[in-house]
Each structure stands twice: as structure tokens, then as C-alpha cells.
Amino acid sequence: MALKVAIVGLPNVGKSTLFNALTQTASAQAANYPFCTIEPNTGDVAVPEPRLEQLAKVAGSKDIIPSRINFVDIAGLVRGASKGEGLGNQFLANIRDCDAVAFVARCFEDGDITHVEGRIDPIADLEIIETELMLADLESLEKRVPNLEKRARQDKDSADTLRLVKVALEQLNAGRPARAAQISKDDYKAWHMLQLLTSLPALYVCNVDEASADKGNAFSDLVAERAKRDNAKSVVISAQIESEIALLDPAERAEFLETLGLHEPGLNRLIREAYALLGLQSYFTVGPKEARAWTIEVGTTAPQAAGVIHNDFEKGFIRAETIAFDDFIKLGGENGAKEAGKMRSEGKEYIVKDGDVMHFRFNV
Secondary structure, eight states, rough: OOOOEEEEOTTTTTTHHHHHHHHHHHHHTTTTOOOOEEETTTEEEEEOOOOHHHHHHHHHHHHEEEEEEEEEOOOOOOOTGGGTTTTGGGHHHHHHSEEEEEEEEEEEOOOOOTTTTTTTTTTHHHHHHHHHHHHHHHHHHHHHHHHHHHHTTTHHHHHHHHHHHHHHHHHHTOOGGGGSOOGGGHHHHHHHHEEEEEEEEEEEEEEOGGGTTTOOOOHHHHHHHHHHTTTTTEEEEOOOHHHHHHSSOOHHHHHHHTTOOSSOOOHHHHHHHHHTTTTTTEEEOSSSSSEEEEEEETOBBBHHHHHHHHHHHHHHHEEEOOOOOOHHHHTTTTHHHHHHTTOOOOTTOOOOOOTEEEEEEEEO
């Protein structure tokens, strides 16, 4: 499954710099981590996964195929975007088919870069964006109510949809995003079908100055507090630094990061937080031809994990030969794990764990 994240923010907060850093990082990556531009405002990037390199080395895999994450750069939104102000309103619909939203907040001072609101206040920035998305959701839902009320008298699906629309309207009219609503598992699919901008999980990205890249600053601390209140995730990144890192070769990159007190690029943390936000994890398939990462939700069963590769794998699932990542590396691969009794045969009820190395047996 490919994760799709919308990058949203006011003009001049570093949103496009962040997106450009993503694309530059990808194009500067080795062949194992390819990048392709689908559209001018869309980038498909490999998910950083150091375990793949280790697996490939042990197994002698010819190719390495990471999971993918898709970023959509939404034009800068301004106050009134939901009513047609600015360019960003043209792209609100692009957010609807995303899995999560990354709100970029300006957490740095720079007199040479004008803020559209004339001040540096990341919390106010976030509130403006959230308000515009809520207003867009309100308008969308209110238009649907009359038709749903007519059909709900005779159609159960319409009645269920109307009930969820009213749940969303209750939150929005109270000034809260739709994600604040408590939705049962039984209603989750229908809730998702409403395609509400404010029902998507939120990740707050604090774009800080270079000096604050390792620990953040007073501005990013405020955003982190807001994220906790909103049951969201936050990550500190210096988009400018990420742009510089992207242009360096691997050896220079490690040295540059060390001088800044960083262990890894901030973009790696961004992707990792996006995965955590959506409750995602990875399992691996490994062989002489390729070592590959597959993205699944936490709690996925073995047959469901097999289905990510191909529907036939799930339909004809027999069992999964499974080795924990640490055992695969420590014991020198599949044969060593098998001889040590660390290869397990798991059935249909097995819940796949992060890092499992799996080989599926199935009927054609």
C-alpha cells in the first residue's frame, strides 16, 4: 500500500522548500532508492529502510525495492481559501484522496521572508489552515444533507450516511475538526467515504532555523504542545538544511549531519512519523533476485499481508514461513535460521510483526 501525504501550509512557511528537499533527496539517492515525478506538484519517494540493505547483503539479493510514500504539494493556502481566495483553494480537492495531512508551520524568524499574516505565530498559522479546511468540509456536508434526508426514508445506506454526516457537522459547528469524532470500526469505511479534509490524521511539521534543527525552539515547543492536545504527531525539520543535505553525497552527508548534532536527515523522521500516525509497519520478502519491503497496517494477519503482494496469495493462502529480522541477520539468512529452529510456520490467524521476513505458501 502506498502512503499518500498532502503537504499543506500558508505561503512562505517553507512548504515548497520542504517538498523540493524531498524530491532532491530522492533524485540524489542511489539506484536502490529511485524517484519519479508523477506531476509537477507530486513526488513519489522511497521510504528510508536501513534493514533492507542488511537483508540484501546477507541474502545476496540483486535488487533492493523499498516501500513508497507519495507527497502532494498543495499550493499555499490563505485566509478565505475555502471561499475561493488565493491559489490554494483550487487544490483542496487534491487533499481528499490522501491518507494524512502534513501541516507545515513556520517556526523561524527571517526578515527577508515576508509572512503573509505579517507575524511569526505557528499556532495561528495552524488555526488558519484548519479553519479553512473545516469551512470547506462544512460547505460540502451541508450541500449533501437535503438529498440524503429524502433518500434516507427508504434507503438504509443513505440513512447511515446521513447519521455520520450529522456527527461530522456536530464537530465542525463546534469548531472542532471531524477527526475529533468518535467513530466505531463498523462505521469506519462509510466515514472514510465522506472524504472530509479534517477527518484525515494530522502531522505538524515544525520548519525551524538551522541552529534549532537538533532540538527545536520555543516556536516548535508550542506546536508540540498543540499536537498533544489535538492527538496528532509533530516533527522538527529545517527545510533549508534538508535541501543542503539532499545535494551531498553519502559520505559528506554523514559528516554534515554530525556537525549539526543530527543522527539522520529530518525527512527520515517525517516519513517515520507519518507511518506511526497511520499505524503502519513493514514486513520483508527476501531472495537472490530482490529484497523488498511491504507496507501493512499494524494488526494485519498473514493472509492479509500476502494479499498486499497479490490477491491470489490471500485467496489461496496455506501458511507463511516466517523469520524475525534479527534472527535472519544474526543466523546468516534463511538456511541458518531454519537450522537453528528460528523459521516458524504461521497460519491464517498469525498477526504479522514489524520486520518479519516472510515466504508465503499458497494454492494457485
